[in-house]
Amino acid sequence: MKAGFTRFARNRMALFGAAVLLCLLLLVLFTPVIYPDNPFKLAGPALQPPGGRFLLGTDTLGRDIAAEIAYGARTSLIIGVGATFVAIVLGAVAGGVAGYYRGATETVLMRITEFFQTIPAFIFALLIVAILSPSVSSEIIAIAAVSWPSIARLVRGEFVSLGGREFVQASASLGASDARIIFHHMLPNCASSIIAVGSLLIGTAILLEAGLAFLGLGDPNVMSWGLIISAGRAVLRSAWWICTFPGIAILLTVLGINLVGDGLNEALNPRLRER
C-alpha cells in the first residue's frame, strides 16, 4: 500500500487532481460557515457582474452565484459518490456471483447486464428520473442504474481469472465456504481495479447529474451546478458569468476525479507498475 502511495505521488497530474478534489472537499465542508444562507435566497439585484459585492456575480433572480456553486458542489458530490457506491455494490454482486458460480447463473446475469448496457445511458437515466419524479434519491437510483453494468463486467472478469488461481483452489479444498472465498480471497484481490474504475465513475455520475438538472430533471428544491447552468442559458450572451463559473466547477471537478482515477489505476494496477 505504501509503495502504491509512492507510485501515486510520483504522478504529478494525479497530485494536481488530488489537490483540486481536496479544495472541493474543503469547500463543501465549510459552505455552511461561508454561506450560512440558503443558496436560493434572493441576495441582491439580478444579473450583477462578478467582482462587485458578489464575487462571482448574481443570476437572473439575484441569487449569489458563489453560494449557489458552493451548495451545488455538495449536491454533486453526494450524488456522484452515492450513485457510484450503489453502482459498485450492484455491479460487484452481479459480476461476483456470475464470475464465481459460472454456468447458467453467469449466462442469465451477464445477459441482463448486457441488456442494460445496450440502452443509451443518458436517455435511460432521463426516463427513470421522469418516472420516479425528480429528487436527489431518484437521481442516485437513475445514475446507479446506468452505471452498474461496467462494474459487473469488470468484477466478473476478475473473478473468472481469480477462480483458477492456486490460493483460491487451496482454500476451496480446505473446505472454506463460498462466502469466505468471495469476501476474504477474491474481492480483496480485485479491489484495486474496482477502486480505479469506481473513481472514474464518480466523474461520469457528476456529469450525468449536471445533464439531468440542465434538462430540468434535477431536484428543484436542491441547488446544483446543472440547475445554475440551465437557468443561465437564456441570458448566456448578456450575462456570461452565470453559465461560466458552474461550468468551470464541473470541468475542474471531473478533471480532478479523472486524474486521480488514472493515478490510482497506475498505482494499483500491477501490470502498469513497471512503467
Add this chain to the structure above:
Amino acid sequence: MVDFPPLNKISRRSALALPLGLAASTISNNFVKADEPVRGGTMVMIVQPEPSTLAHYAVTAGNIPPIATQIYEGLVTYDWDQNPQPNLAKSWEIAPDGKSITFKLREDVFFHNGASFTSADVQFSFMEILKKYHPFAPLLLAELTGVDTPDATTAILRLANPAPYLMKALAGRDLPIMCKSVFEGTQILQNPSANKPIGTGPFKFGQWDRGQFVRLDRNEKYWKPGLPYLDHIIARFIPDAATRSAALETGEAHFAGYSAVNYADLARMKTNPILDTTMKGYEMTPALSVLELNAKHPPLDKKEVRQAIAYAIDRKVILRDVMYGYGQPATGPLSKLFKTVGFYTDDVRNYDVPDRLDIANKLLDGAGLPRGANGMRFGIHLEVNSFGEQWLRQAEYLKQALAIVGIDLTLRSEDTATWLRRVYTNYDYDINEPFLSQGVDPVYGLNKQYLTSQIRKGVTFVNDSFYSNPEFDNILNEAMREQDHDKRAALYKKAQQILAEDCPLVWLIDVQYVSVFNRKLHDHTTGPLGTQQAFERAWLEK
C-alpha cells in the same frame, strides 16, 4: 407568378434565399418609396413550437392561429377599439330581443378549392363543425339553436337567449368559416383537409415539411382586390431559442410573434438596427399567470390562508426577474386588457399594499397556524409548470417569498403529462402555477375557471381549485345573457370583487406578449388580433 422550386430538393438556407431573390428580381426595376406597399416577396415568420395539427376548427393551441388565420377567415374582423368590422359578412343586424343576428354575406368570395362561399358554409361551420368539435366554441355557441339560410347571402343565427359576447368572437381566430363541400358527409376529425386547410383567406396552404416549415402561397383569387401583397409566407419552426433569436438578427426571419423570442434576448434585439419590437396586436389575447389553490387540501380550505399567500407575494419581483419587465402586476381575476371594453375593475381587494407581509402574518396567526420551532407554520407542495424555464424561476421565487411568512413550499417538477394528470385528473396537488388564456370576453375566462359546473375531473385548465359560490354562479349566468353593456359591466365588477375576496386563485402577472420584426416588413400588425389574423396587408421593403 414566381415559379416556386420544390423545397424538399434544396437546402434549408437556399430554400429561404431563393424565392426572395426571384421575387426581388421581378420588381427590382421599379423604384418604390418605403411607405408604399410593394407586391411580392416571401415573409418568413417564426412559429414556436411547431403545431401538431392545422385543424384550427378542432384544436385551439396558440401556435395554430398564426398559420391557420392566413387560410381561414371569420365573418368579421375587429378594429383597434375591438368593434366588429365587415369581412365575410358585409353587414349584420342584431334583433331587438337579442335572440337572432342576421348576417348579409359577400357574394364574390371563393374557397381555395374553387367553391363559392354561401350561407350554407356558415350554417355548416357553426352547427356541424364548431359547435360539435371545437374546444371552446360549445361555450361561445351554447345559446345557438340553429342557423337559417333564407338565401345564399343571408345567414341568421338563432339564439335561445341573448349572447352579447358572440359579436366579440366572430374573427377567423375564434370561429373560422370552413367549406361545407369539403367536410359534408365525412368524419370531421378525420377530414384530409385538417393538415391541408382550405379556406377563403388571402393565403393558400402550400406545403408542410414536418419539423421545418409550412409554406403558404398567395391566393390569386382573393376577394379583396390587390391583396395580399406577399407571394409567400413561410412559417419556420426552430426549437432552440438562441437559434430563433439569431435567425431574426441575421435577417433570415422577418417576424416572430407571441413571444417566440426569449424575453431575456429582447433587450439585445432592441439595439439591433434591422429589428424592432412591438407589444401591439395582443389586445384581444389576454392572459394571466396565476396560482391555483386546491381548496380541498387543508389549510388552503381557509380563505384567510389563501389571502395570506396572495399578500405574501411581491408581483413586482416576478415581473422584473422572471418576466423581464414585460407585463403588469395582476390586480384581480380579469386581465387589464378588458379595460378597453369596460369589464375590468381594480376596485377589488388590493393585495399589493405596503404592509402586506404584516397582514399575511396576522391572517395566518388568526387562522390558527402559529410558527413552529423552525419558523415554519406548515408545508405544502407547488407543482412546477412544465411549459418552460421561466416557471421554475417563478417557483423558486415563490418558495423564498412564502418562507418569509412561514409557509414551507416544496417544489415538484414533473413532465407535462404527469403534471397535468396530477393536477386536473387526480387533484393530488396543493398549489399549481398555470398560465390562463382569457379569451375575447369575460364569459370565456371567468366561466371556465370559477363556475361550480366547471369542476370537471380530467379536463385541463378548468375549475380545479374547487371554487363554488352559488351567489357568484348566479351573477356570471346573469352577465352571460345581459344585453345592456353597462348592466353587464356592473355584474362583472361585482363578480371580480367576490372573487378577489374569496381568493380561490392568486393572480400574479397580466402577461404581455411581444413581437419582434424586421424593419423591412411593414403593416404586419394591423389590428388587435395581431399575429392571429391574416397578413394580407403585410409587405416587404426591397
